[in-house]
Amino acid sequence: MAERHHSTWRLFLYSLPSITLAALGLPLAVHLPNYYAEAMGLGLTTVGAAFFLARMWDVVVDPLLGQMSDKYKTRWGRRRPWVVVSAPILMIATYFVFIPGRGLPTLNWMLALFGIDPMLAVTETYLVGGLFLLYLGFTMLLLAHMSWGAELSSDYNQRSRIQGWREGLSILGVPLVLMLPMVIQFVGGVDAKHYSVEIIGWFIIIVTPVAALIAVSSMGEYEVKPEAHISFKDAVGPLLKNNGLRRLVIADLASGFSGSALGAMFIFVATQVWQVGGYTEMLLLLYFFSGVAFVPVALFMSYKFGKRATMVGASLFNVCFVPVLLLIPAGNIWVAATVLIFLGVNVGIPSVLYRAMMADVCDQDEVVTGQRRTGLFFALLTLTAKVGSALAIGIVYFTLDWIGFDAKGNNTAETLMNMSYLYVAVPFLCNLFVATMMWRYPIGLAEQQELRRQLEERVVEEVESVERTGVEGIV
Secondary structure, eight states, X not given: OOOOSOOHHHHHHHTTHHHHHHHHHHIIIIIHHHIIIIISOOOHHHHHHXXXXXXXXXXXXXHHHHHHHHHOOBTTBSSHHHHHHHHHHHHHHHHHHHSTTSOOHHHHHHHHHTTOOSSOOOOHHHHHHHHHHHHHHHHHHHHHHHHHHHTSOOOHHHHHHHHHHHHHHHHHHHHHHHHHHHHHHHHHOSOGGGGHHHHHHHHHHHHHHHHHHHHHHHOOOOOOOOOOOXXXXXXXXXXXXXXXHHHHHHHHHHHHHHHHHHHHHHHHIIIIISOOXXXXXXXXXXHHHHHHHHHHHHHHHHHHHOHHHHHHHXXXXXXXXXXXXXXXXXXXXXXXXXXXXHHXXXXXXXXXXXHHHHHHHHHHXXXXXXXXXXXXXXXXXXXXXXXXXXXXXXXXXXXXXXXXXXXXXXXXXXXHHHXXXXXXXXXXHHHXXXXXXXXXXXXXXXXXXXXXXXXXXXXXXXXXXXXXXXXXXXX
């Protein structure tokens, strides 16, 4: 496949699985912890521990899947088979986690034959098991999709464009998921609010296989030549010495911690501090629509000023603006909506730029090692985001328990004020840390073009060597 500048339509089709990832990502951060803590009665500390354990599972799974994705090539490529395999895993896991306690209908009659109650009890074990399987499918899809996109172009700005499309549809998928219960309630006349988690689950089950099949049949992969085996020392050494990789994954961990902490507390803050509980879904819609609208602006800024400067600027904007959350008057929906619209402009920037920057880091590693380890590098990126998310939910829910917060609403003014301070302090400190890490990020446009020049020279030398000797070498 020789095409390098992909059409808008093909990028749209390639990006469709991002809707599934968004439909999973938002509930995992916002709805499911609250749903299992309150509606399922498991409690804040238990749910926080369950999500933490499930995320820690990714510490093993992410690098392993990344290496397998890099190593094994099929007639359909290295990345697309993983996209297809992830679909049934996600469908089964989504059923158990989003529609808890019912088992699979096709298995119920078999369980009944052996005297087993098909109505599964929703315990912490049930939640952890379901999350383990859900995160496995989620990781397969996310890792393969990002690595695939990173290899679609070697151009500095085109990489931002590809990831912009992927992240744009991811952000757009969030409003679709949020609007679905409201549309069903309006059209069907049923109180869909109480079934919103189940409705989102059915949406994921239906959309996942369709999006995966359209994507893999619409966009191909570039041929990757076999690579020479390198020792463990030569494989790990460059990872530890790679300053760009180190800064990027640490910054991503901080961003993941910040975003998940905000998500985990959002419903509590909106309903009990801002007292706009009836408009919670609408506020989230405004927040994410603002993010969708700003993605093209963020891409333009990265083209003009570079990814590093754009990321620093976005982080400092959050540092300055997040304290405004403390000024939202109780019951004032207009002020709350305005603040969240402004705060939402940055929602997609880290995801777009981190992934585009990681593609540049992969170039640097290839120059050093001669290996194209895109899957492994993106596994490290997704891993730090997930670790940040797991730590956030675990720490935040433990802290809320510690300050005496009651999820059902019996809280003192002091408790609610302490939660408000926590809600602002986390993103303030995390974004200040990200700006510091990105300030000295080493790969800009000039550095990336130099890396590409070295890689292209290596290819030319290899071709000349083959023509001269008649023996094909592996660099």
